Amino acid sequence: MEIMTKSQNASxxxxxxxVVALIYDGLTTFEFGIVAEIFGLPRPELGxxxxxxxxxALESGSLRAAGGLLVKATDNMSILGSAETIIVPGWRGxxxxxxxxxxxxxxxxxxxxxxxxxxxxxxYVLAAAGLLDGKTVTTHWRYVKDFKNKFPNVILKPNELYIxxxxxxxxxxxxxxxxxxxxxxxxxxxxxIANSVARRLVMHAHRQGDQAQYIEQPVPTSGxxxxxxxxxxxxxxxxxxxxxxxxLAASTGMSVRTFQRRFVAFTGMAPMKWLTLERLSQAxxxxxxxxxxxxxxxxxxxxxxxxxxxxxxxxTLDISPSNYRKRFRCSx
DNA sequence: CTTAAAAACCGCCAAC
DNA sequence: ATGTTGGCGGTTTTTA
Numbered sequence: 001m002e003i004m005t006k007s008q009n010a011s012x013x014x015x016x017x018x019v020v021a022l023i024y025d026g027l028t029t030f031e032f033g034i035v036a037e038i039f040g041l042p043r044p045e046l047g048x049x050x051x052x053x054x055x056x057a058l059e060s061g062s063l064r065a066a067g068g069l070l071v072k073a074t075d076n077m078s079i080l081g082s083a084e085t086i087i088v089p090g091w092r093g094x095x096x097x098x099x100x101x102x103x104x105x106x107x108x109x110x111x112x113x114x115x116x117x118x119x120x121x122x123x124y125v126l127a128a129a130g131l132l133d134g135k136t137v138t139t140h141w142r143y144v145k146d147f148k149n150k151f152p153n154v155i156l157k158p159n160e161l162y163i164x165x166x167x168x169x170x171x172x173x174x175x176x177x178x179x180x181x182x183x184x185x186x187x188x189x190x191x192x193i194a195n196s197v198a199r200r201l202v203m204h205a206h207r208q209g210d211q212a213q214y215i216e217q218p219v220p221t222s223g224x225x226x227x228x229x230x231x232x233x234x235x236x237x238x239x240x241x242x243x244x245x246x247x248l249a250a251s252t253g254m255s256v257r258t259f260q261r262r263f264v265a266f267t268g269m270a271p272m273k274w275l276t277l278e279r280l281s282q283a284x285x286x287x288x289x290x291x292x293x294x295x296x297x298x299x300x301x302x303x304x305x306x307x308x309x310x311x312x313x314x315x316t317l318d319i320s321p322s323n324y325r326k327r328f329r330c331s332x
Numbered sequence: 333c334t335t336a337a338a339a340a341c342c343g344c345c346a347a348c
Numbered sequence: 349a350t351g352t353t354g355g356c357g358g359t360t361t362t363t364a
Contacts, residue, residue: 244339244340245339245340245341246339254353254354255353255354255355256340256354256355257342257353257354257355257356258352258353258354260340260341260342261342261352261353261354264341264342270340270341270342271340271341272339272340272341272361272362273340273341273361276362304363304364305363305364307363307364308362308363308364311362311363312362
């Protein structure tokens with residue numbers, strides 16, 4: 001996409017990508033904070049700025065933000081035309097009407113091809129602007145019923161952390177916004193840089209968009225899941241080994257059926273699916289930072305043969321390993 | 333790209 | 349009464 005056209009030569013782009021957050025009266029402070037944290041802070045550890053972050057208010061007067069703050073935007077509307085990404089960090093309420101200026105602004109941006117993202121209830125603003133008909137989106141589970149009623153033409157998937165449908169990226173409750181932002185960094189600059197940003201956030205790994213939302217609930221289900229997180233850590237350390245459901249179940253002392261069920265409850269996805277995703281995310285890092293052949297990588301990561309790696313890679317990332325390497329060859 | 337065998341997945345349900 | 353387990357077998361996905 002964008003990266004391909006803008007950075008044909010050698011490495012990733014050097015011009016910061018312009019990101020604009022729309023702010024409003026009643027701003028949800030936490031969601032805005034996520035965006036500011038990821039796009040707005042300097043990254044001295046990377047030696048250059050990845051993003052040029054601005055905020056724009058479409059309403060006049062002094063704007064309140066949740067928690068008793070008053071906020072003022074950095075820029076006015078005139079910079080929207082040069083924004084490459086516009087983010088709506090939440091919205092003041094599911095029943096709060098979206099003013100025309102918001103709808104007009106977003107429609108115009110969408111037509112220009114600007115990438116548009118929402119966090120949590122921000123999806124109401126995109127929907128009100130009519131950008132989502134026929135699109136697949138997600139939002140916080142507590143809005144699902146209401147949203148479906150109000151916007152029956154939008155395909156809402158309630159169990160995802162975030163969803164990208166062409167130029168529109170929507171995400172679920174607050175912390176899923178972090179995952180979605182990291183996803184965006186990864187699309188723009190590759191997994192290595194995204195991981196470095198994530199590391200500074202003290203988030204260990206980037207979660208895939210299709211992990212179920214309920215694993216966000218902070219209280220881990222029950223005690224026996226400890227065995228699962230232990231197993232997952234061990235698997236990550238030895239991805240090259242051969243595993244089967246039967247052997248994994250045995251190593252946790254559960255029956256196959258119970259193992260499958262507990263694993264899904266714990267991580268939001270089936271065991272082998274999780275394992276291939278782990279293998280794939282490691283494969284991306286190898287592709288970005290080493291010159292190992294696809295054969296060698298598949299060997300190191302337990303894919304069995306390179307064909308399988310290629311197949312899985314294509315299937316989940318929509319790009320072949322070698323093209324991925326061309327696009328994201330590392331150059332921090 | 334197609335294909336067939338193998339493996340994984342998951343709803344169902346009787347049994348704790 | 350409520351919740352978990354684990355085998356069965358049909359369907360989907362993976363592998364080679």
